[in-house]
Amino acid sequence: MSAAASEITVKSDAVKQMPVEQPHVALRGITCVFHSRGRSLHALGPVDLSLTKGEFFSVVGPSGCGKSTLLDILAGLNPPQTGTAQFEGKPIQGVPDGVGVVFQEDASFPWLNVHDNVAFGLRRAGVDPAEIKRRVDYAIGFMGLKDFAAAYPAQLSGGMRQRVCIARTLVLQPRLIMLDEPFGALDQQTRLIMGDELLRLWRETSATILLITHALDEAAMLSDRVGVMSTRPGTFIDIVETGWDRNRDSRVVSTPHFGDITARLWEKLRVEALKMMSTSETRSS
Amino acid sequence: MRTEAVLRFGIVALLVATVEILCRLHVIPVGVMIAPSQMAVELTKILVSGEFSADIISSIVNVLTSTVLSVTLGFVAGLIIYSAPGLRAALEPLLASYYAVPTFIFYPVFISLFGVGSGAIIAIAVLLAVVSMITATLNGLDRIPRVLRKTGRIYRMSRIKTAVMIELPSAAPSLFTGIKLSVAYSFIGVIASEFILSGSGVGYAIAYAYNNFETPRMYALMLLIILLVTGVNTLLNGVDRRLQSQRRR
Ligand SMILES: Nc1ncnc2c1ncn2[C@@H]1O[C@H](COP(=O)(O)OP(=O)(O)OP(=O)(O)O)[C@@H](O)[C@H]1O
Ligand SMILES: [Mg+2]
Numbered sequence: 001m002s003a004a005a006s007e008i009t010v011k012s013d014a015v016k017q018m019p020v021e022q023p024h025v026a027l028r029g030i031t032c033v034f035h036s037r038g039r040s041l042h043a044l045g046p047v048d049l050s051l052t053k054g055e056f057f058s059v060v061g062p063s064g065c066g067k068s069t070l071l072d073i074l075a076g077l078n079p080p081q082t083g084t085a086q087f088e089g090k091p092i093q094g095v096p097d098g099v100g101v102v103f104q105e106d107a108s109f110p111w112l113n114v115h116d117n118v119a120f121g122l123r124r125a126g127v128d129p130a131e132i133k134r135r136v137d138y139a140i141g142f143m144g145l146k147d148f149a150a151a152y153p154a155q156l157s158g159g160m161r162q163r164v165c166i167a168r169t170l171v172l173q174p175r176l177i178m179l180d181e182p183f184g185a186l187d188q189q190t191r192l193i194m195g196d197e198l199l200r201l202w203r204e205t206s207a208t209i210l211l212i213t214h215a216l217d218e219a220a221m222l223s224d225r226v227g228v229m230s231t232r233p234g235t236f237i238d239i240v241e242t243g244w245d246r247n248r249d250s251r252v253v254s255t256p257h258f259g260d261i262t263a264r265l266w267e268k269l270r271v272e273a274l275k276m277m278s279t280s281e282t283r284s285s
Numbered sequence: 286m287r288t289e290a291v292l293r294f295g296i297v298a299l300l301v302a303t304v305e306i307l308c309r310l311h312v313i314p315v316g317v318m319i320a321p322s323q324m325a326v327e328l329t330k331i332l333v334s335g336e337f338s339a340d341i342i343s344s345i346v347n348v349l350t351s352t353v354l355s356v357t358l359g360f361v362a363g364l365i366i367y368s369a370p371g372l373r374a375a376l377e378p379l380l381a382s383y384y385a386v387p388t389f390i391f392y393p394v395f396i397s398l399f400g401v402g403s404g405a406i407i408a409i410a411v412l413l414a415v416v417s418m419i420t421a422t423l424n425g426l427d428r429i430p431r432v433l434r435k436t437g438r439i440y441r442m443s444r445i446k447t448a449v450m451i452e453l454p455s456a457a458p459s460l461f462t463g464i465k466l467s468v469a470y471s472f473i474g475v476i477a478s479e480f481i482l483s484g485s486g487v488g489y490a491i492a493y494a495y496n497n498f499e500t501p502r503m504y505a506l507m508l509l510i511i512l513l514v515t516g517v518n519t520l521l522n523g524v525d526r527r528l529q530s531q532r533r534r
Contacts, residue, residue, distance in 0.1 A: 077438055094441075101439050105432040110532045111454040121440050124450075152531045 022089050023050035024208045025074065025176060030083035031233070032069050042233040044069045046083065049227065049236065051208055053175075056199075058211045058219035060269060061229025062276045067212045068104055070234070071178050074210070075101050087176065100174030102182050104212075108153040108161045108168075114140065115149040118167045125172070139167040142197065158185035163194075170201065178210045183218065191215065192250040195222050199249060216269065220261040221252055228268045231276045238268045319504050327505035337490055337506070344475060344487040345513075347403055351410035351471035356464055358411065359418020366419065367426045380423075383416045388474075392482055405482050410474025414467040421463025425456030458528050465521045472514055 031045030044066030051057050059067050072078040073085055076095040085092040087099065109117050118139055122132045140149055143163040153161050162182050169177060179198075183191040195218055202209050213219050219226045220242060228238040242261055244252060252258050301321050307313045308320035319327070331337050366373050388409060395405040429452050437447035453460075479488025487506055494503035 075439060077435060095438055097441070099439070101435075103432050103435060105430065107430075107432045107436045109433070109451070109454070111457065124440050124442065124446075154532045 023086075024053040024055070024088060025049070025051040025210075026084075026086040027074070028084045030070075030073060030080045030085060032066065032073060032078070033081045044073075044232075044234050045080070047235055051176075051210065053208055054206045056202055056209045056211070056222060056224045058213055058223040058226045059229060060213060060216060060219050060226060060265060061234055062231050062269070062272050063214075064276075065229045065232050065234035065272075067229065067234065068180055071101065071180050071210070071212060074176075074178060075099055098175040100169035100172055100177045102162070102165050102169050102177075102179040104180040104184070106153075106158065106161050106165070108164045110153050113150050113152050114145055114156070114164055117153070117164050118171055120168060121172045135171045136167075139171045142170070142201070143167040144197075159183075159187075159190060162186075170205075173205065174207060176208045176210070178212075180212045181214060182211075184214065191218060192221075192253070196249045198222065203246060216262050216265045217253060217258075220258055220265060221248070221250060226261075226265060228265060229272075231272050237272070238264075240264055316498075316500060319501050321508075323501065324504045324508045327501045328508050331502065331505050331509075337487070340485055340487050340490045341509070343403070343485050344479065347406050347410070347475045347486065348468075348471045350403075351407045351414060351475060352464075352468050354407065355411045355414035355467045355471065356418050359415045359463060359467065360422050360460070362415070363419045363422025363426070367423055373423075380416060380420055388413045389477065389481070392478065396482055401482055401484065403483075406475055406478040406486070409478045409482075410471045413474040414470035417466035417470055418463040421459050421466065422456075425459030425463075426452070428459060429455045458525075458532065461521075461525055461528055465518075465525065468517060468521060469514075472510075472517075476510060 027047055027049040029045070030047045032043045034041045034043050047070065059070070061067050069078070073080050074087070074092065076092045076099070079093075087096045090096070109120065112120065115136060119132050119136045122135060127135075140146055143166060145160065145163060145167065148156060148160065153164060156164070162185055166179070166182055183194050186194060198209070198211075199222060201207075211219070211222060223242055224244065226240045226242065227236045228240065229235065230237045240261060243257075304313070304318070305320050305322060308315075308318060308323075366376060391412070392405070392409060395408045399405040399408055433451050433455055434447065437451045442450065475486070476488040479486035480492045483489045487510060491503055491506045491510075494500075494506065
């Protein structure tokens, strides 16, 4: 495993040394306002954000600050009210090719077993059956679902279903992978292990990853950079560079640097969390 | 077999046996009811002689036609109502109280429209069944999780592909409930209409036997209907259970 990992490092270093012409993802002045029943709700922004190709970026922020809304905009599911969003240099209009999303809610298809769930996107894309089988078997193994390939989602735990959704996204080999609290349903130790798996995947694919999470330790351990969002309407109030090596894994949690990062994230977030608590007390306005 | 299945079978067997004994002891007079065993013998005779074959086939064809029509119409109407929220808000109370109206009161209308025969029978049965399919369709569409539609968009599927590959399977259990109800209502609608506005069909044959004091035949035909409905229902429940078992923990 370590031999394979170092081999991958060489490759990824090669990727890093390539000249970076343009950001992989670029957001400028993005805002989102929802209108429902004659009332308008400023959910997000203005947000500016650039992600470099192959970067692991996490977003933390108080509940309801617009994290999922931001993801929807990046995925082309929901156009912003103002601002420009670009993926690979092209404006985002509709869902761009090369983007994979794992949603916050369980999106597994209850009528398909695990294998067919994971194969769904590949079949839609008309990939040849032998290749489908190879990629699906790999993704299922990668996500630790090998013994459940024939099981239906209803027979799995919430965390396992979320893994099905991750596998289903991975097999399409997206160049930008966005995950919205994918490990929310998992216990702490499984979350750390899944984090390691995600890092391994990230190294193997050199995809850009945008991870939304509630867990500061998860963000601190996994990311190159962590964006901290304010309460609604969410904007980035801090972007923390972790400075981790590309070969990091969950063992970094025992280093003093990890403590520093988490402390800085919490310092920023605590203020926002307190603000949110006080605004929710005076909601009547 | 699980214990409740055994128990259920036992209860039915006990009831049948009780009736059998009461008939044999003439506690229930022959003119009122014949013993279940005799019903079975009589039914076998009827089936072998083929005397009622035309009636049986006519009823089955009518039930099938009515089911197909009400499922198709109900599904299409459901889709239309679903996609027009304003229309839906207006119709919802009507749909909800629909089954408070005894549909059969309209039989004179249908006789004048279609004449006596299959047309009127099917019309009544469809009228009875179609709303259950509309309701089931709306219910199924309502229950499609938003995130599944979003997933379809992420896979860059067309509207039609999303409908066929995501929305339809997602709504399938509810739609199947609609089909089951449509079959049941079609049976009720067809057999009952044959009593009042027909010169053929099993319903008509039962009424005819009753009017002519042919008690054994009447009971044999009633037994036939019960067996038919039980058989169809068992079949549909089997499919239903398979659909549900995928989704249940
Ligand atoms: N379709 C919508 N229509 C109206 N309001 C919406 C819609 N989607 C989200 N909102 C509102 O926008 C705000 C931001 O929602 P969003 O789901 O992006 O928050 P979040 O940061 O992902 O929260 P959480 O951490 O709880 O998932 C919330 O107040 C939410 O109620
Ligand atoms: Mg969210």
